[in-house]
Amino acid sequence: MTVESTAARTPRRASSGGKRTSASAKSAGASAKxxxxxxxxxxxxxxxxxxxxxxxxTPEGERVESPEYDKxxxxxxxxxxxxxxxxxxxxxxxxxxxxxxxxxxxxxLWPSLLGQEAAQVGSGRATREDDYVFPTYRxxxxxxxxxxxxxxxxxxxxxxxxxxxxPNSNNFHLYTIVIGSQTLHATGYAMGIAKDGxxxxxxxxxxxxxxxxxxxxxxxTFAAVYNSPVVFFCQNNxxxxxxxxxxxxxxxxxxxxxxxxxxxxxxxxxxxxxCLAVSKWALERARTGEGxxxxxxxxxxxxxxxxxxxxxxxxxDEEREAWEAKDPIKRLRAYLEAEGHADEAFFAELDxxxxxxxxxxxxxxxxxxxxxxxxxxxxxxxxxxxxxxxxRAEFAAYQASFADAPADAATGGExx
Amino acid sequence: xxxxxxxVAKAINESLRTALEADPxxxxxxxxxxxxxxxxxxxxxxxxxFGDDRVIDTPLAESGIIGTAIGLALRGYRPVAExxxxxxxxxxxxxxxxxxxxxxxRSLGKIKVPVVIRIPYGGxxxxxxxxxxxxxxxxxxxxxxxxxxxxxxxxxxxxxQQAIQSDDPVxxxxxxxxxxxxxxxxxxxxPDPLHKASVAREGTDATLVAYGPMVRTCLExxxxxxxxxxxxxxxxxxxxxxxxxxxxxASAEKTGRLIVVHEAPVFFGAGAExxxxxxxxxxxxxxxxxxxxxxxxxxxxxxRVEEDYLPGLDRxxxxxxxxxxx
Ligand SMILES: Cc1ncc(C[n+]2csc(CCOP(=O)(O)OP(=O)(O)O)c2C)c(N)n1
Numbered sequence: 001m002t003v004e005s006t007a008a009r010t011p012r013r014a015s016s017g018g019k020r021t022s023a024s025a026k027s028a029g030a031s032a033k034x035x036x037x038x039x040x041x042x043x044x045x046x047x048x049x050x051x052x053x054x055x056x057x058t059p060e061g062e063r064v065e066s067p068e069y070d071k072x073x074x075x076x077x078x079x080x081x082x083x084x085x086x087x088x089x090x091x092x093x094x095x096x097x098x099x100x101x102x103x104x105x106x107x108x109l110w111p112s113l114l115g116q117e118a119a120q121v122g123s124g125r126a127t128r129e130d131d132y133v134f135p136t137y138r139x140x141x142x143x144x145x146x147x148x149x150x151x152x153x154x155x156x157x158x159x160x161x162x163x164x165x166x167p168n169s170n171n172f173h174l175y176t177i178v179i180g181s182q183t184l185h186a187t188g189y190a191m192g193i194a195k196d197g198x199x200x201x202x203x204x205x206x207x208x209x210x211x212x213x214x215x216x217x218x219x220x221t222f223a224a225v226y227n228s229p230v231v232f233f234c235q236n237n238x239x240x241x242x243x244x245x246x247x248x249x250x251x252x253x254x255x256x257x258x259x260x261x262x263x264x265x266x267x268x269x270x271x272x273x274x275c276l277a278v279s280k281w282a283l284e285r286a287r288t289g290e291g292x293x294x295x296x297x298x299x300x301x302x303x304x305x306x307x308x309x310x311x312x313x314x315x316x317d318e319e320r321e322a323w324e325a326k327d328p329i330k331r332l333r334a335y336l337e338a339e340g341h342a343d344e345a346f347f348a349e350l351d352x353x354x355x356x357x358x359x360x361x362x363x364x365x366x367x368x369x370x371x372x373x374x375x376x377x378x379x380x381x382x383x384x385x386x387x388x389x390x391x392r393a394e395f396a397a398y399q400a401s402f403a404d405a406p407a408d409a410a411t412g413g414e415x416x
Numbered sequence: 417x418x419x420x421x422x423x424v425a426k427a428i429n430e431s432l433r434t435a436l437e438a439d440p441x442x443x444x445x446x447x448x449x450x451x452x453x454x455x456x457x458x459x460x461x462x463x464x465x466f467g468d469d470r471v472i473d474t475p476l477a478e479s480g481i482i483g484t485a486i487g488l489a490l491r492g493y494r495p496v497a498e499x500x501x502x503x504x505x506x507x508x509x510x511x512x513x514x515x516x517x518x519x520x521x522r523s524l525g526k527i528k529v530p531v532v533i534r535i536p537y538g539g540x541x542x543x544x545x546x547x548x549x550x551x552x553x554x555x556x557x558x559x560x561x562x563x564x565x566x567x568x569x570x571x572x573x574x575x576x577q578q579a580i581q582s583d584d585p586v587x588x589x590x591x592x593x594x595x596x597x598x599x600x601x602x603x604x605x606x607p608d609p610l611h612k613a614s615v616a617r618e619g620t621d622a623t624l625v626a627y628g629p630m631v632r633t634c635l636e637x638x639x640x641x642x643x644x645x646x647x648x649x650x651x652x653x654x655x656x657x658x659x660x661x662x663x664x665x666a667s668a669e670k671t672g673r674l675i676v677v678h679e680a681p682v683f684f685g686a687g688a689e690x691x692x693x694x695x696x697x698x699x700x701x702x703x704x705x706x707x708x709x710x711x712x713x714x715x716x717x718x719x720r721v722e723e724d725y726l727p728g729l730d731r732x733x734x735x736x737x738x739x740x741x742x
Contacts, residue, residue: 212476213478
């Protein structure tokens with residue numbers, strides 16, 4: 001305890017590279033072609049004057065310069081770009097498989113990330129192994145980048161558990177369904193990092209709707225007051241179920257940060273390179289003791305909110321079509337092809353690999369067993385609880401009362 | 417006589433429509449209640465007909481929804497706020513418990529806060545975490561709040577009208593797994609008072625008392641028991657705060673046996689209160705201790721084991737057997 005509080009006052013080391021290098025590793029593979037469209041206004045932000053949008057790849061896949069952010073991707077090699085591309089393709093394939101599995105009744109529900117691959121992969125790849133991520137319930141692409149086996153994400157949506165993975169294995173916290181709660185956990189975790197004098201950072205994911213929650217306002221306050229190493233990564237996918245972002249805020253979301261005293265940036269959320277660069281900027285700030293920041297990834301949820309939702313009730317098809325032209329995967333592919341960074345064989349191999357993933361996911365999900373009824377009484381208290389013991393025993397006896405068949409009797413009347 | 421056959425969700429919709437038509441001060445508010453018509457379509461079509469001034473899509477902020485509903489009520493409105501799912505009421509719990517429940521008392525009765533909070537609650541729909549909870553005891557424990565839960569279409573229709581007309585804050589728990597079950601609604605009837613329990617089935621051997629989603633389960637259990645020659649009475653509590661103990665007591669004394677059934681965890685639940693009161697009132701009339709059937713002292717489990725967690729026919733009948741064995 002005393003050691004920790006002493007450590008809290010020690011300035012944290014400047015970024016010195018983590019245990020793992022992210023997608024961006026070595027020399028620059030990306031040649032900047034056009035001039036600063038980083039300052040180019042977004043065409044399709046909310047109403048009124050359009051705020052600035054950091055962009056490094058146009059929807060057509062052309063590289064544009066950004067005096068501010070180019071340096072964060074200066075070391076991105078063609079190989080790194082292929083990794084980013086693969087991440088997005090594999091994540092999309094995984095997501096599509098999950099949607100199908102839900103339709104087939106194998107999953108109770110699925111929140112699709114379709115359209116948000118660049119925001120998730122760009123930010124996910126910007127993190128270091130020792131960083132910690134606090135997701136919502138849609139961060140399948142971030143989980144992928146953190147090395148979480150994607151099949152683990154499916155358990156809670158199949159209804160076999162309420163979480164399903166060890167958060168400390170990959171520094172990837174459990175999915176949080178209650179909107180906004182995790183932003184406070186992330187901030188607290190970041191406060192702990194600061195107390196420890198470590199140079200790790202935290203990323204808290206949230207949606208545009210979540211910015212309305214009191215918890216998020218409080219997280220912003222704490223993060224600012226304690227200058228915590230946390231990046232609030234808001235995927236503004238334009239909708240909170242049926243409510244457009246305008247039903248949550250009158251100002252562009254990234255501008256909210258200003259009132260709390262830390263910087264906010266809006267990035268083209270369909271541009272993986274820009275998301276990588278801006279996330280690296282924010283993480284570097286966090287690591288070097290400059291405190292929190294808010295990144296608003298301006299993107300679009302291409303599918304329904306979840307498989308239970310019917311978006312045709314509240315939005316027009318044309319809107320989706322307009323965003324299709326900005327597809328994050330097509331955009332990077334165009335760039336890779338134009339630069340000669342990837343050939344047909346690469347794309348063909350990736351197709352095959354993603355099919356293999358789809359097949360594996362299908363098989364794993366179908367063979368996931370239902371939990372034993374007695375599991376209801378597991379893991380409720382770390383130190384045990386007399387009432388739980390009593391209820392467990394009563395329920396076991398009750399279950400056993402049904403096991404009157406001879407086969408069951410032979411196994412000691414064990415319940416299924 | 418205007419009798420319609422409506423599913424519970426539609427009965428609530430009609431009830432809201434009637435209330436919006438009858439009183440310009442009634443406003444419906446919540447997440448997705450407008451254009452989408454709510455995630456369960458309970459508010460379907462209301463915004464189209466009454467405008468976004470009366471049927472308000474709010475920001476995604478439960479504390480905000482209830483806190484502003486309080487303010488609207490102070491200004492003379494009658495807000496009917498929706499919390500999308502049971503597990504999401506807690507960001508608003510502070511406003512409900514520390515403010516809404518206490519304002520009438522603190523103002524020495526000078527101000528009224530007629531806020532209705534509609535909450536779809538309970539399990540049985542195969543949902544993920546936070547979408548299947550039964551937190552009614554947490555609200556019933558708070559003085560200043562009234563807590564009710566209809567079990568069928570007619571009560572859904574009438575009890576919501578009455579809740580909206582009430583000058584007290586009412587937490588209106590909707591049994592979401594019964595939303596699609598149809599029942600008759602007589603819109604010309606004279607309904608029972610909001611806090612009166614009703615005898616849903618008469619019997620002589622034991623009494624089952626339940627509310628909301630478990631009433632149907634108890635009626636099914638009573639039907640099954642009848643085939644075995646046991647006659648069970650079923651009392652639909654309807655109101656959890658206050659509780660109509662007179663009706664429960666009369667039934668318990670008639671049959672001599674009482675079993676309380678609810679989905680919520682038994683420990684510190686509504687059943688504990690009923691068992692204690694009826695024991696005090698009817699000690700010498702009881703043939704057996706009051707038994708309770710409900711959820712366990714565990715987090716609501718994942719969907720694939722919820723059928724083991726939720727009281728079903730077997731667990732109810734098992735309790736009946738235990739009661740009859742005394
Ligand atoms: C506190 C709380 N209220 C309501 C909900 C129900 N709900 C689940 S997702 C959602 C919309 C979230 O929108 P946003 O924050 O923009 O994230 P997105 O789903 O678009 O990624 C709502 C209202 C919830 N999960 N938690």
